[in-house]
Amino acid sequence: MKNPVRIAVTGAAGQIGYALLFRLAAGDFLGPDQPVRLQLLEVTPALKALQGVVMELADCAFTTLADVSTSDQAESAFKDADFAFLVGAKPRGPGMERSDLLLGNAEIFRVQGRALDEHAARGVRVIVVGNPANTNALITSRNAPGINPRQITAMTRLDHNRAVALLAARANAGAADVRRVCIWGNHSTTQYPDLHHATVSGRPALQQVDAAWYKDEYIPRVAKRGAEVIAARGASSAASAANAALEHMRDWVNGTRSGDWTSMGIPSDGSYGIPEGLVYSFPVTCHGGNYTPVAGLDVNAFSRERMDATRRELEEERDAVKQMFAG
């Protein structure tokens, strides 16, 4: 057995947290030979419920679970963390304006950014799941000057997986037959699921589905899939979100498969006309524990328009919270 790694999870008693923790503890993230220490953060009123979750984790007798700690203090949960899943966020309440939601979350992620900066391992890899994920990641990063911004990412993998699954279903193929789908931009309804580079069973995806379906049905359906799940299930996506977070981190560590890529919200390096530093979803390949945005893709006018629309939304979000940036 290797030495344990420390994994911090925020919002650990929530529905996504509950779906995520048992898979992390079972070895689904780092494999059966890598023990993990889970460092769980919750708001004070949820600590009792979290204790019940800790009991259930114990009751699994996982050989890969070295230890579990709980806290309502980010400083404690992020101490020496090698990985951080920032799942907890303030949900949109009744009558709340989007700007209220942005600022409410900005405060949470400012605090967490500082705590990561002061307490996490220098190589910590962070995924922000809590919405608005891209801008929350940006705030986290801008309050953690001692951590390379490339280590703080936002999840668009759930959108990516939805895009893969809905394309596979349309093309009567399996998910494994689909490659090079990507999500550009914000994890919001402005996101742009791009099939111009995608293949199904080795053939171009856009030769296998019709253009009207792609534009009028597929793009909005991927972007609004969360609402579709809520309408059926009576609860928001939890297990699929947890799975996406796990896969985002696993691919980052272990690499993407040959001939394929995935989508991650990352600080732009200026590629594709996206302003440097904006946390924007790009197609990326992962290798050797690092991710690299896919370079040199053709961007036609159809794509350009959508990539810019979601970029503008992210710029507006950034401008609405910039008073929360340190320094």
Add this chain to the structure above:
Amino acid sequence: MKNPVRIAVTGAAGQIGYALLFRLAAGDFLGPDQPVRLQLLEVTPALKALQGVVMELADCAFTTLADVSTSDQAESAFKDADFAFLVGAKPRGPGMERSDLLLGNAEIFRVQGRALDEHAARGVRVIVVGNPANTNALITSRNAPGINPRQITAMTRLDHNRAVALLAARANAGAADVRRVCIWGNHSTTQYPDLHHATVSGRPALQQVDAAWYKDEYIPRVAKRGAEVIAARGASSAASAANAALEHMRDWVNGTRSGDWTSMGIPSDGSYGIPEGLVYSFPVTCHGGNYTPVAGLDVNAFSRERMDATRRELEEERDAVKQMFAG
């Protein structure tokens, strides 16, 4: 990739089902090279919520998930099933007598036993999770004369895992250091967690904990752990129950580790004075896809008394539902 296997899951939209399905679909049961078809059963009013779960399963783009079907008819869900996780059961309502609970569930499992008998693969392996699990398994079996009763089992793995974890914690050891714990009898508060054969780090467990703790704290705490979780979490054990169900089936298929055993509710072969056919939890080893009760263990007076008490409870349960047996 191999040919898909068919896995039926009942109560699929419930909390245990929700925690179980994503792990089955992710390959946690049969590995990354074995595609699965999930055949999900729910009561009619839960079919809409189940559709939301199916969407989330699709949204994971699992390469090991070949197909998902849903139904409110056992005949359909069990069609050609290679494995069946019988999770759904009637919960105990306010003012309900134990006999009402037994009979209400007996009717459910009579129907499911017949459906398995008529529609499942002849080699189907069944785990009953829904309570009262042992007696529900007995009814299922007694209504499925064409299926070897040894293929229809009840889950005591959650109790087993709890017993391992609580012993490990007491002995300041890891779960992997604990071996040969076992649960005898009924998945109820009469169950008997037996440490007389258990070791921690190779040394006898009962030399490492004191006798009063074992008798007065450990045994009742393992037996009542479910209530402890509910009190903290505000909801009953779900992810830990799903994990136990998965491990029960995985060990049955893949085998128990060398030098260790697990606990399964199985039809007694008459060993240890337990009447033949009663579904009673025994220590078992698994090898080559089969389980074998551990033979020849010494049973002292302390153990005998507890093994008989839980046996008597199971006989009473059996007698309360025997009008539900076929033939």
